[in-house]
Each structure stands twice: as structure tokens, then as C-alpha cells.
Amino acid sequence: QLFLEKYGYFSEPGAGTHSPAEFTEALRDFQRVTHLPLSGVLDAPTLHQMALPRCGTDDGDSRAAGARRAPPARRRRRTAQHGGRWYKRHLTYRVVNWPSYLPQHEVRLAVRAAFELWSNVSSLRFWEAQHGPADIRLTFFHGDHNDGLNNAFDGPGGALAHAFFPRRGEAHFDSAERWSLHSGKGRNLFIVVAHEVGHTLGLQHSPVKSALMSPYYKKLSKDFVLSWDDILAIQNLYGKPSKGSAIQLPGKVFTHFQDWNTDFYSRDRQQRSLSTYYCHSFFDAITADGDHNLYIFKGSHYWVVSASGNASDPRPLQPRWPGLPAGIDACAWSQLSGKFYFFKGGRCWRYAGSKLEAGFPRKCSALGLPRHPDTALYFQQLRRLVLFKGPKYFVVGEEPLGVEPYYPRSLRDWAGLPPATAGALTHRDGSVYFFRDDQYWKFDQAKLQVVATGKWATQLAWMGCWDANSEQGLF
Ligand SMILES: [Zn+2]
Ligand SMILES: [Zn+2]
Structure with a gap:
């Protein structure tokens, strides 16, 4: 019940006051969003899904979008609560702190690539501010960090990070996770930053499984990082890139960095675009x-x-x-x-x-x-x-x-x-x-x-x- 409460599956917040019928309905909502059988009970697949690492930002609106039966009043409330966007196109960001075991230069590179994902496919532009104020701030915290008990971090696994919708400009990351800049072990910082930045720009969780904005953590793979669902969502808010031409390889930027050393020369098909x-x-x-x-x-x-x-x-x-x-x-x-x-x-x-x-x-x-x-x-x-x-x-x-x-x-x-x-x-x-x-x-x-x-x-x-x-x- 706490899980469903935390991620916004009850229309009326307030722990411990939900009837069995509300609980069943909330479970079915969760199962719908996560593409599970709609049993309405806490079965093994549902419990397994709840234990997976994910974003701590709630599923409010993606859930409303999936639940066609949701009354309009409730949907409007959700939208009003979350919506929002920036009214300028040029935004600054700052990495306030980062895990000491990660090299600063590589963290900045990964964060820059994460912002680049979004600026590649929209009219947004980002600049890093190394000091002083910034529109979007990325900060690592341990446990409770003064934005509500619901948002307290839970140690390794579970909620990895969360972020606020515009124009608060805050994304928080759980210091207790083992963060990594590579594929393989640990949580890939680039992927999680890219997702949380999406929230700070006004994007909600996507019910599309392959979307970056899907609430569950995805490993870094060689596939596109952004799905068309993500691209349409950001363009809905901020329009297409001003240079007019749609970029063909959204999300490939960081994968290029990664594959550069190993199998770069074997990729004939990519060679031509990579040569320049x-x-x-x-x-x-x-x-x-x-x-x-x-x-x-x-x-x-x-x-x-x-x-x-x-x-x-x-x-x-x-x-x-x-x-x-x-x-x-x-x-x-x-x-x-x-x-x-x-x-x-x-x-x-x-x-x-x-x-x-x-x-x-x-x-x-x-x-x-x-x-x-x-x-x-x-x-x-x-x-x-x-x-x-x-x-x-x-x-x-x-x-x-x-x-x-x-x-x-x-x-x-x-x-x-x-x-x-x-x-x-x-x-x-x-x-x-x-x-x-x-x-x-x-x-x-x-x-x-x-x-x-x-x-x-x-x-x-x-x-x-x-x-x-x-x-x-x-x-
Ligand atoms: Zn999220
Ligand atoms: Zn927080």
C-alpha cells in the first residue's frame, strides 16, 4: 500500500485510509501501467515488478493516460498538478555534487550527453554553469533530504532518483546506489540523468515500455536511448530543433562515445557519418x-x-x-x-x-x-x-x-x-x-x-x- 501511495495510485492521498476496493483498483491501475495481467491482487509478478529499480517520481499522469475509465475530474487534477514547462529555450544546468569515486570530467561528459539527447530533438539549448545559480540543478543525497518522507531515498535498489516538474529545476539522485559511467555493473548515471532531466523539462512517465521516460530503470544498450514517444513528448512542449532538419540518430550520441574504442572500425554502415x-x-x-x-x-x-x-x-x-x-x-x-x-x-x-x-x-x-x-x-x-x-x-x-x-x-x-x-x-x-x-x-x-x-x-x-x-x- 505504501508503494502505491508513494507512486500516486490513490486518488486521495493519505496513508492507511483506503478501502479494500480502492486498493484493488489501485493495484489494477499499476498492473495496467506496467503491462501485467490485471489480477487486482498482490501476485508474484506484481510484487516482482514493485521491487525493480525505478524512478522515484510518481506515475500519476501516465496512469491516468492508461486508465481510460478515470473520471475527467481526476485526470484534470493530475495534469494541473504536474504539467508545466519552461518559458525560455536556453537553460543552464549545474552538477552540484557527484559520487567521489567517479571522475569529475567523465561525470560532466555524461551529464552533457544526457542534456544533448533532449536538445538534439527539440528547440531547447543547455549550458553548463559550473558555479552559482542554474535553472536545473543535479544533486546527490542520502536518505531523507528535506523534501518529504515520501521522497526519502531508500538505499541501494528501489527508487534511484526523482525530479520535479518545471519550473523548480531539481533532480535528486540516491547516493547509496552504486553509480557507473559504463554499461555493465552499477546504475548507469547517463541513463538516469537523461530520464530525470526529462522530468525537469516537464515530461511525465511514459506507458511505452521502450521509452526513456518509462518509470523503470533500463540498462544502457546499443539501441536508441530516446524512443519516438519521448521525442514527440518533448516536441509537444518545446517544438522541433530550430535548424529545421530532424536528426536521424536521436540518442546515439553517448553510445558512440562508448563504442568508439572497441568496434568502431568494424561498423561499415556507420563509418560514413562517423567520419565527420x-x-x-x-x-x-x-x-x-x-x-x-x-x-x-x-x-x-x-x-x-x-x-x-x-x-x-x-x-x-x-x-x-x-x-x-x-x-x-x-x-x-x-x-x-x-x-x-x-x-x-x-x-x-x-x-x-x-x-x-x-x-x-x-x-x-x-x-x-x-x-x-x-x-x-x-x-x-x-x-x-x-x-x-x-x-x-x-x-x-x-x-x-x-x-x-x-x-x-x-x-x-x-x-x-x-x-x-x-x-x-x-x-x-x-x-x-x-x-x-x-x-x-x-x-x-x-x-x-x-x-x-x-x-x-x-x-x-x-x-x-x-x-x-x-x-x-x-x-
Ligand atoms: Zn521518472
Ligand atoms: Zn529529493
């Missing part, structure tokens, strides 16, 4: 060398785009840069020394050709360089490297490696530049281009200000995305 996969998604870092070749980094691979705009197939970071880890934060090629610099976490790598220089990787944070820099750039005017991190930038000398005096300084020196860019390069037209998500900012070195902005995949031919193909929506 960077055109359709975020990348980790970008730079250009002295011959104006672009290097675009994502995960454990990189692409080279020649000066004529032809993109290579993705190549593994090894053996081009032996010892370089996947998922770098930033990269810059120095025109002064002709060397590649890579940054990840508090460390940095320097290569002359394919040779890692002696003494590297170094603990660059000990030299005053920022940890997890957003962007690295060789800046010709100063003949120095520049590292960008949040609202600040650092000017860095190469020999000896270290931050120049009087830095960091405020990003305001770079008029018009937003924080948290993914990468930057000096183009052969003499301008510096900064990238973040699907946007670019063109920075004039003489005027020291941003002079143009737009979408890089569709507006900058030299990014190599123009003949990427028309099967997938470009970023």
Missing part, C-alpha cells in the same frame, strides 16, 4: 599547425582538416602522440617552437613531432597554470600561449614553462568573448576563432574584439563539414 562525426557534436579541443591543417580532438580520436577543407577519417591519438590520454581539455600548437601542447586536469604534455619531451607530462598546475583549462591558444601578438579558464585567462611562456607576471586577468580583455569555450585557433585569414558547442566567435587581433559569430558547422567551409552529408542534421 565531429561536425554533429561537441569536440574537446582544436588547434591549427603551420601548414594551416586543423586538428580536432574528441575522446580518443582526432581529425585533420586540410587547408582545402577536406576532413580525414578519425584517427586514434596513439600512436601520433604516444602516452596522450583520451578526452583532453585543451590543445595548442605553438608557432614559436613548432610543438604541440596538450592539457588535461592539472597536467600538460609537450610533443616535438611524435616525441613526448623529457620531463613531460608535467604537473602544470604546480607552475600556476589552471587545472582543466577550457581553451589553449598560441597568440601571435604576445608570442605566448594563452590558457582560458572560466572568467579568466593566463598568458604562459614556453621556456621556461610558466605563467607570466600579472596574470591571470579577466576575460573582459577579450571583448565579446563568452566564457567556457571548447577551443580556439588562429586562422590563415589572421583572425582567431573561438568555438563553443555549435557556435564560433571570430576575434579580430587588431581591434581586440569579437567581430562576427555564427554556427561553425554550417558557416565555416574550412571546418570540413559542408559535404559531411545531409542524412544527419548538422550541428
Whole structure:
């Protein structure tokens, strides 16, 4: 009875006051929603279903949708209670805390991919706020955490997480679960975040078994993460993606990340769209060398785009840069020394050709360089490297490696530049281009200000995305 109460199967809440008839009716409702035989009694399949790990948000409306006999008054009450949506399209989110055994960078990547699922198929756009206020906050809690006894977490299994409908912007996760970023053991954080984010956007539980918004936990599989039921639901609230073209592979983004290393090359059918996969998604870092070749980094691979705009197939970071880890934060090629610099976490790598220089990787944070820099750039005017991190930038000398005096300084020196860019390069037209998500900012070195902005995949031919193909929506 407590279970049915918690998940919204009684029309009048209040523990211990339900007649046997109400109890039977509530059980039948639950069995209808979960596609079980409508026995109306607590039989073995029903008890088994109740014990499965699931979302702690109640089934109120999906239940009303399934129960055609539900009186209209009750359905309206449910809808009024839950409904709601955001009245803006650009939302910020913040991961307030996370399990200490998961690396921060990977958690942020998984959360970003989860939000990307929804922005790929709707007009919504999301930005991560690493500090301060945000529209949607993701928080891990133990047990009772002050939003009602009904919402107290129950340890491993049972309710894994819950979230609130707009515009409260809160999703809570049970700290007692064993969270994981991979398929296999543990609860996959990406899947659960993607589901709870759906609630924070206004989606209710779906009675469609294959839907991400179905209340029961699903393992990460190679199938699409979003079903058409999820896509229609989000488009009902927020409309289609503004770029007009429907994206063909909703939900594949994260699976790509996963399969990247193992069976990537065996997948002929996907090869073509993957060869320019960077055109359709975020990348980790970008730079250009002295011959104006672009290097675009994502995960454990990189692409080279020649000066004529032809993109290579993705190549593994090894053996081009032996010892370089996947998922770098930033990269810059120095025109002064002709060397590649890579940054990840508090460390940095320097290569002359394919040779890692002696003494590297170094603990660059000990030299005053920022940890997890957003962007690295060789800046010709100063003949120095520049590292960008949040609202600040650092000017860095190469020999000896270290931050120049009087830095960091405020990003305001770079008029018009937003924080948290993914990468930057000096183009052969003499301008510096900064990238973040699907946007670019063109920075004039003489005027020291941003002079143009737009979408890089569709507006900058030299990014190599123009003949990427028309099967997938470009970023
Ligand atoms: Zn849910
Ligand atoms: Zn909570």
C-alpha cells in the first residue's frame, strides 16, 4: 500500500485510509501501467515488478493516460498538478555534487550527453554553469533530504532518483546506489540523468515500455536511448530543433562515445557519418599547425582538416602522440617552437613531432597554470600561449614553462568573448576563432574584439563539414 501511495495510485492521498476496493483498483491501475495481467491482487509478478529499480517520481499522469475509465475530474487534477514547462529555450544546468569515486570530467561528459539527447530533438539549448545559480540543478543525497518522507531515498535498489516538474529545476539522485559511467555493473548515471532531466523539462512517465521516460530503470544498450514517444513528448512542449532538419540518430550520441574504442572500425554502415562525426557534436579541443591543417580532438580520436577543407577519417591519438590520454581539455600548437601542447586536469604534455619531451607530462598546475583549462591558444601578438579558464585567462611562456607576471586577468580583455569555450585557433585569414558547442566567435587581433559569430558547422567551409552529408542534421 505504501508503494502505491508513494507512486500516486490513490486518488486521495493519505496513508492507511483506503478501502479494500480502492486498493484493488489501485493495484489494477499499476498492473495496467506496467503491462501485467490485471489480477487486482498482490501476485508474484506484481510484487516482482514493485521491487525493480525505478524512478522515484510518481506515475500519476501516465496512469491516468492508461486508465481510460478515470473520471475527467481526476485526470484534470493530475495534469494541473504536474504539467508545466519552461518559458525560455536556453537553460543552464549545474552538477552540484557527484559520487567521489567517479571522475569529475567523465561525470560532466555524461551529464552533457544526457542534456544533448533532449536538445538534439527539440528547440531547447543547455549550458553548463559550473558555479552559482542554474535553472536545473543535479544533486546527490542520502536518505531523507528535506523534501518529504515520501521522497526519502531508500538505499541501494528501489527508487534511484526523482525530479520535479518545471519550473523548480531539481533532480535528486540516491547516493547509496552504486553509480557507473559504463554499461555493465552499477546504475548507469547517463541513463538516469537523461530520464530525470526529462522530468525537469516537464515530461511525465511514459506507458511505452521502450521509452526513456518509462518509470523503470533500463540498462544502457546499443539501441536508441530516446524512443519516438519521448521525442514527440518533448516536441509537444518545446517544438522541433530550430535548424529545421530532424536528426536521424536521436540518442546515439553517448553510445558512440562508448563504442568508439572497441568496434568502431568494424561498423561499415556507420563509418560514413562517423567520419565527420565531429561536425554533429561537441569536440574537446582544436588547434591549427603551420601548414594551416586543423586538428580536432574528441575522446580518443582526432581529425585533420586540410587547408582545402577536406576532413580525414578519425584517427586514434596513439600512436601520433604516444602516452596522450583520451578526452583532453585543451590543445595548442605553438608557432614559436613548432610543438604541440596538450592539457588535461592539472597536467600538460609537450610533443616535438611524435616525441613526448623529457620531463613531460608535467604537473602544470604546480607552475600556476589552471587545472582543466577550457581553451589553449598560441597568440601571435604576445608570442605566448594563452590558457582560458572560466572568467579568466593566463598568458604562459614556453621556456621556461610558466605563467607570466600579472596574470591571470579577466576575460573582459577579450571583448565579446563568452566564457567556457571548447577551443580556439588562429586562422590563415589572421583572425582567431573561438568555438563553443555549435557556435564560433571570430576575434579580430587588431581591434581586440569579437567581430562576427555564427554556427561553425554550417558557416565555416574550412571546418570540413559542408559535404559531411545531409542524412544527419548538422550541428
Ligand atoms: Zn521518472
Ligand atoms: Zn529529493
